[in-house]
Amino acid sequence: MDKQLDRSKWAESIWSGEMDPDKDLVETNIGLVKRFFEEVWNKGNLSVVDELLAENYVDYNQPPGAPRGRKGYKATVTMFRS
Numbered sequence: 001m002d003k004q005l006d007r008s009k010w011a012e013s014i015w016s017g018e019m020d021p022d023k024d025l026v027e028t029n030i031g032l033v034k035r036f037f038e039e040v041w042n043k044g045n046l047s048v049v050d051e052l053l054a055e056n057y058v059d060y061n062q063p064p065g066a067p068r069g070r071k072g073y074k075a076t077v078t079m080f081r082s
Helices: 005-015 023-041 047-052 067-082
Strands: none
Touching: 023 047, 023 067, 047 067
16 A cells, blocks of 8 residues: 555545455555564664654663664664674
């Protein structure tokens, strides 16, 4: 699904039967998760963290004193990859 598709057109495509939200959105989400793990964890491409994690991302499993948000996530990836 295109990021720029407005909600009314998206809803219209669901109601018309043109798009199956269960199938289409599940496939989109699976693709995003696969891309995230391949790029970030396997290849170390930390720019994808900024692209796919929200600006207000919160990791509730960060150790005490670790940076918060996307910066902290990147630090964790870097630590595990090194």
